[in-house]
Amino acid sequence: MLGAALLIFAMNELGFRLGRGKGVETAGQDPAAVVQGAAFTILALLLGFSFALSLGRYDARRATLVRESAALGTTFLRAKLLDAKTAAAARSDLRRYGAQRIAFAQADAQPEQRAAAQEKSTEIQRDLWSLAIRAAHEDPHSTMVPLFITSLNDTIALSTEEAAVLGSHIPDVVIIWILLIAFIASAMMGYGFGRRGQRAIVFKVCFAIVLALALGLVLDLDRPQRGLIRVNLAPLQTVQRLMEGAATQPEP
Numbered sequence: 001m002l003g004a005a006l007l008i009f010a011m012n013e014l015g016f017r018l019g020r021g022k023g024v025e026t027a028g029q030d031p032a033a034v035v036q037g038a039a040f041t042i043l044a045l046l047l048g049f050s051f052a053l054s055l056g057r058y059d060a061r062r063a064t065l066v067r068e069s070a071a072l073g074t075t076f077l078r079a080k081l082l083d084a085k086t087a088a089a090a091r092s093d094l095r096r097y098g099a100q101r102i103a104f105a106q107a108d109a110q111p112e113q114r115a116a117a118q119e120k121s122t123e124i125q126r127d128l129w130s131l132a133i134r135a136a137h138e139d140p141h142s143t144m145v146p147l148f149i150t151s152l153n154d155t156i157a158l159s160t161e162e163a164a165v166l167g168s169h170i171p172d173v174v175i176i177w178i179l180l181i182a183f184i185a186s187a188m189m190g191y192g193f194g195r196r197g198q199r200a201i202v203f204k205v206c207f208a209i210v211l212a213l214a215l216g217l218v219l220d221l222d223r224p225q226r227g228l229i230r231v232n233l234a235p236l237q238t239v240q241r242l243m244e245g246a247a248t249q250p251e252p
Helices: 002-019 029-082 086-108 111-136 147-166 174-198 202-222 236-249
Strands: none
Touching: 002 174, 002 202, 029 086, 029 147, 029 174, 029 202, 029 236, 086 111, 086 147, 086 236, 111 147, 174 202
């Protein structure tokens, strides 16, 4: 954000230097002011649409993580419906799986760590599915095994959905175009000040900071595990603690 603020101020200062001493149009409306107003209107619309889009994606990430946490917790509970040996193996795998899902959600800014967590999650999913298929073959008439398979299927499906929403961002080209329009609008504002011979340093510094903060807010919402605004992992962490706590409790 600091870099964006400096660039916005620099473009404003460049516009001021270009417009300095050119004089103000007195007959009719100043054409430069008309174009400047149009540029800021476009910038405001783009920022508004980008904010709405990034906020919607933030809410989608949060909702998906809550659903995945609930599905994981249900699968862990339903594992007790299996025979003792299979249940113990399934619960052990689910504990490891929960830890990998937390690592996956936390690694938004580290693609290599996220890929590693996703690969380990996929391996555990295969192990869990093999356990479920084996249990179904051993007791094809069971009414309990299908309950476990259903919740396990939901858990796997939601991991795919979470990967999709966590990887969904505003395209970089859109952010670049917003920045370019912000620079152009700032330069045009500086040009207008230059024609009037008014430097207004304090005003321009405040403008650059406010615009950079608005851009930073959009980016922070759009990439929620990188900045100040982060998706709360408490639901997944709570389920993980419950699963770890169950490991220390004696079996009835």
